[in-house]
Amino acid sequence: MDLRMKACDIRTDIVEIIHRAGTGHIGGDLSVTDILVDLYYKQMNVAPDKAADRERDRFVLSKGHSVEALYAVLADRGFFPKEDLLTYAQPGSKYIGHPNNKVNGIEMNTGSLGHGLSVGVGMALAGRMDKKKYRVYVVLGDGEMEEGSVWEAVTAGGHYKLDNLTAFVDRNRLQISGPTEEIMTQDKQEDRWAAFGWNVLSIPGNDIEAVDDAVELAKHIKNKPTVIIANTTKGCGVSFMENQVGWHHRVPTDQEYEQAIQELAQRRMQYAQDSE
Amino acid sequence: MDTIKRDPRKEFGKAVAELAETDERIVVLSADSGGSAGFKDFAEQHPEKYYEFGIMEQGITGIAAGLATTGKIPVFCAIAPFVTCRPYEMFRNDLGYMKQNVKIVGRNAGFTYSDLGATHHSLEDYAIMRMVPGAVVLAPQDVGEIRSAVKAMMDYNGPVYMRIGNGAIPDLKKEAAFIIGKGEILREGNDLTILSTGSITGEVLCAAALLEDQGISVMVIGLPTVSPIDCEIIKYAAEKTGRIMTVEEHYICGGLGGSVAEVIAQSCPVPLKIHGVPHVYATSGSYEELLRYYKLDAKGIAAVAKDFIA
Numbered sequence: 001m002d003l004r005m006k007a008c009d010i011r012t013d014i015v016e017i018i019h020r021a022g023t024g025h026i027g028g029d030l031s032v033t034d035i036l037v038d039l040y041y042k043q044m045n046v047a048p049d050k051a052a053d054r055e056r057d058r059f060v061l062s063k064g065h066s067v068e069a070l071y072a073v074l075a076d077r078g079f080f081p082k083e084d085l086l087t088y089a090q091p092g093s094k095y096i097g098h099p100n101n102k103v104n105g106i107e108m109n110t111g112s113l114g115h116g117l118s119v120g121v122g123m124a125l126a127g128r129m130d131k132k133k134y135r136v137y138v139v140l141g142d143g144e145m146e147e148g149s150v151w152e153a154v155t156a157g158g159h160y161k162l163d164n165l166t167a168f169v170d171r172n173r174l175q176i177s178g179p180t181e182e183i184m185t186q187d188k189q190e191d192r193w194a195a196f197g198w199n200v201l202s203i204p205g206n207d208i209e210a211v212d213d214a215v216e217l218a219k220h221i222k223n224k225p226t227v228i229i230a231n232t233t234k235g236c237g238v239s240f241m242e243n244q245v246g247w248h249h250r251v252p253t254d255q256e257y258e259q260a261i262q263e264l265a266q267r268r269m270q271y272a273q274d275s276e
Numbered sequence: 277m278d279t280i281k282r283d284p285r286k287e288f289g290k291a292v293a294e295l296a297e298t299d300e301r302i303v304v305l306s307a308d309s310g311g312s313a314g315f316k317d318f319a320e321q322h323p324e325k326y327y328e329f330g331i332m333e334q335g336i337t338g339i340a341a342g343l344a345t346t347g348k349i350p351v352f353c354a355i356a357p358f359v360t361c362r363p364y365e366m367f368r369n370d371l372g373y374m375k376q377n378v379k380i381v382g383r384n385a386g387f388t389y390s391d392l393g394a395t396h397h398s399l400e401d402y403a404i405m406r407m408v409p410g411a412v413v414l415a416p417q418d419v420g421e422i423r424s425a426v427k428a429m430m431d432y433n434g435p436v437y438m439r440i441g442n443g444a445i446p447d448l449k450k451e452a453a454f455i456i457g458k459g460e461i462l463r464e465g466n467d468l469t470i471l472s473t474g475s476i477t478g479e480v481l482c483a484a485a486l487l488e489d490q491g492i493s494v495m496v497i498g499l500p501t502v503s504p505i506d507c508e509i510i511k512y513a514a515e516k517t518g519r520i521m522t523v524e525e526h527y528i529c530g531g532l533g534g535s536v537a538e539v540i541a542q543s544c545p546v547p548l549k550i551h552g553v554p555h556v557y558a559t560s561g562s563y564e565e566l567l568r569y570y571k572l573d574a575k576g577i578a579a580v581a582k583d584f585i586a
Contacts, residue, residue, distance in 0.1 A: 054346070101374055107345065109373045112365055118335045119370060122342020122350075129303075129324070130346065149366075152335030159329075 062116020114147025143175030158197030205230025289314020356382030356398030403530025
């Protein structure tokens with residue numbers, strides 16, 4: 001299947017999960033979707049029955065609030081039954097509002113920003129020590145780059161030249177209170193990472209082919225970790241959510257839900273026609 | 277009691293290095309802190325098991341979590357407040373929440389960086405580290421116990437915080453296997469029980485001897501595991517002596533005393549005196565001066581005990 005169509009399906013699942021549960025970080029889920037789809041359907045060596053395989057690729061969603069996107073992908077890939085997500089956000093459910101490793105396929109508990117890249121550095125370092133072939137992928141938010149602890153990990157990743165590590169910055173330019181540039185300047189991300197010794201790729205992050213090309217390229221870069229600055233649109237795929245700061249954590253009304261589902265279906269149909 | 281005193285940091289480093297000779301999983305992480313943690317020789321002999329990161333305690337705690345996900349046992353030792361207060365959320369989320377098999381060791385704890393002031397004192401580590409569900413908090417009392425506790429900590433699968441002191445501490449007892457969660461009667465007595473943890477236990481035993489001279493018979497129990505606390509031995513002490521005092525080189529709130537109070541209040545109510553450092557940013561001075569100032573030297577402890585049972 002055209003991965004663009006798969007991304008439409010995942011976005012539809014995300015909107016459904018959040019509408020049903022009445023909670024979720026919809027804007028960031030929709031901006032990060034194409035990255036997750038490329039990793040989980042094409043690039044990463046992961047599978048439901050290999051969740052503990054020592055050779056598997058590792059994924060850390062450092063911007064843990066986008067967990068609904070990860071749930072949608074993992075369920076669709078068969079890591080757990082889709083029906084499990086009916087319990088999402090209910091007391092006693094393991095499907096909570098941020099990633100935790102009780103859920104099959106989730107490597108790392110995240111939620112507080114500024115943790116995941118350090119963990120990824122540790123995983124990558126271990127891979128090198130043990131001469132494993134696996135790769136480590138970490139997705140950060142652009143607002144998350146304000147956390148000082150991220151830069152400790154960037155420093156260490158560059159110092160140890162961890163070429164088995166690829167980080168993404170989901171550069172959607174919005175955070176909960178407003179545009180990132182108004183909250184705290186985030187410009188020149190490329191220069192910032194490069195100064196720490198990282199290989200830097202800057203791409204349109206909702207173009208799944210561009211994502212795939214960048215991930216592929218990163219695999220062949222030696223002696224440097226790679227960061228992919230994924231220039232994305234918050235709320236991508238649903239017209240009235242796109243680039244709207246209010247959709248960081250808003251829940252669609254029934255009417256908005258219907259419209260979002262329709263728009264995603266139309267987009268999917270268009271991709272289906274394209275690929276015929 | 278042996279009068280020879282030994283440097284706990286060196287003994288700690290040696291103990292880890294010995295285990296790492298045969299246990300491939302052990303990896304030592306340094307925040308520009310390895311040499312002072314007794315790892316100088318180890319770093320030279322085993323560069324493949326020793327990683328320097330510079331001064332980034334938050335990053336290292338997370339990196340340790342990542343290493344542990346692959347089956348390694350990372351050991352991270354630095355000045356106590358810098359591995360407890362500074363990266364606390366990393367300990368809570370990346371280690372505790374996932375029960376990662378990482379060993380965090382706070383050296384030069386308590387007042388041992390006495391003259392460097394409150395930034396370098398560690399007087400809240402028992403309290404904050406025991407708040408993380410599932411985390412084990414250890415405070416061995418002499419160098420033999422440090423060695424056996426290091427072994428026990430490596431055998432335990434999960435996050436551990438261990439506090440060790442600086443300077444030179446006396447040998448208090450014969451080296452024996454360390455059982456996490458178990459206290460030990462170090463001296464028998466009938467009038468009062470003093471529960472102690474960490475290297476201050478040396479002063480407590482001296483205080484007990486002073487009190488004996490004054491006709492007061494004190495049972496001393498060492499609790500080198502602050503969490504999980506040994507409820508049974510506390511109940512036994514309450515029953516036997518009817519009065520309990522706790523002594524710790526730590527604030528009087530939330531640490532050993534707080535932990536013991538939780539047990540006593542709910543299981544065996546008896547009069548309790550919690551003795552330690554008042555809840556303020558402490559003054560500075562030499563280590564011995566600070567112990568005297570806060571009545572944590574043998575004389576001070578004996579005086580507080582005498583007042584308590586008067």
